[in-house]
Amino acid sequence: MRYLWALCWLAGAALLLTLGAVDYLAGTIRDDPLGVIQLGSGMLAGLVALAGPGLGPVTLPVVALLPAMTTFAATVLTAGTADRRAPFAFTATVALCWLIALVAWRGRTALAAVTVPVLAAAVVLQPILPRSSDLNVIAALALSLLLVVSIAAGLAARLVGISRERQAAAIRLAQRAEFARDLHDYVGHHVTGIVLLAQGARAMAEKKPELVLPALERIEQAGTEAMATMRRMVGLLRDADAGTDFSPPATIADVERLVTEFGPSATLSLDGEFDGLPAELQSTVHRVVMEALTNVRKHSDAAREVRVEISRSGEWVRVLVADDGRARHAGRGGFGLRGLGERVAAVGGSIKAGPGAAGGWVVEASLPVGGN
Missing domain, CATH: 3.30.565.10 (Histidine kinase-like ATPase, C-terminal domain)
Structure with a gap:
């Protein structure tokens, strides 16, 4: 699994580098102070996107707010300039969409409910806040569709994880119920035999005292077997680890x-x-x-x-x-x-x-x- 995550991380890094080259060749990042802010925002979004899979459910939504706020700041500053050109960059947009899916999947529910709308606003407002033209509105609608796909993918992954956890919990409960029945059957069998042997030994004590010792030996053997069976069953009821010794089925x-x-x-x-x-x-x-x-x-x-x-x-x-x-x-x-x-x-x-x-x-x- 670690190798799979490493391959996915390398693939994501290669994708972001490719999008960065597209931004450079297309000239989406300008050579001015706002362009520097855009570049920093895109780099921050890419770094957080690459580090996201390793962050916890609380850290991830909080850290994801940083590239969202820097992207939103670049959009607002651009809206106040004379040319008012939309500050759109492929790298930052794809990284933010990936963060939306990741937060919807792995983020703590309360934090994700705040972070996901902020990330979505940072993406959608890029083309329409500086200039509201027909082309920019179409671009915003296309980005909205991309956001819907990202959120749906994250929620689907979350629901799959919840379903697997519930199935695992149901299986554990079923196994524990099965172990309880096993404990009743196996130990009850031995204990019943012990009781009957003890009753028989008491009845023979006066008439045939020579038979008491063999009966006591059988009681001892049955008690030892009952204790061994109980230890095995209680061990199965605990969380199993790699060193647990499971006896073969009868x-x-x-x-x-x-x-x-x-x-x-x-x-x-x-x-x-x-x-x-x-x-x-x-x-x-x-x-x-x-x-x-x-x-x-x-x-x-x-x-x-x-x-x-x-x-x-x-x-x-x-x-x-x-x-x-x-x-x-x-x-x-x-x-x-x-x-x-x-x-x-x-x-x-x-x-x-x-x-x-x-x-x-x-x-x-x-x-x-x-x-x-």
Whole structure:
């Protein structure tokens, strides 16, 4: 980007030098005190125009007033002379038009609202203030058209910048909402497991004390994983920098670990070829299974069997998680399932959850491989 700005700066400098040569050959700058003022005004306008891209939103409108005031002063002084010839110079005019576009684009709104009209007046008044003839009026109208183009270009660039900032803000908000759902799903999965293991360890403490130590080890492992997941998610919620360590997204291969951690009552069935599936699709499959197993732990009583089935048929991947337990509450549609529905819809799929035909609870998702 720096090289691009350097090339643009060189191109602008070459243009202003060329216009200066045109002014010299055409004799638009006279050899008298007013001509010296015109020359100084044109040089100042050219320097400010070249330095403009590097000035801040406050400095730029303020500095741009200097060439506007010197050009306006030269016009007023010329109007008081005997010949009253219009003090028009190509270099100063083009430089001022460029400054108008630049201030309309990058200047602070309140300052730009003052600076742009002053610059426009300095340009338009050049031909008509000293002498009001038909030719000068036509020249003023042509300059007005050039000013309209300059202002429109600057405002268009400003609106594009505002639109990009809003889009970036919307993307950041969407990412933060996604990270919040991830935090709920991943950490909630581990915390639910910790609670159940602690309850089981307490129940076994009197009858089978030898099983308490393995249960405590599993609680420690689950707590460590929960803390690691929370650190990753909180890190993602912060402003990312070049040194941030992002863990890879979960895949279908990681589902086996979820099922194993759930316990012996859960079984996994894989049917089809899953190599080469998009990363977001595999991550969504993993999320569906994780949320469904978490809901079984939270809301199901006496679940002796939990079936996890993942199959691929053509361009669709089907995920089924079913248990044979009794629901503790009337429904299981909490924040996790709502967020999961949004995640599945984002990849073009659909999900439904409800009581199974033979009892228990069933979560079933259909995901397109191509995201259609």
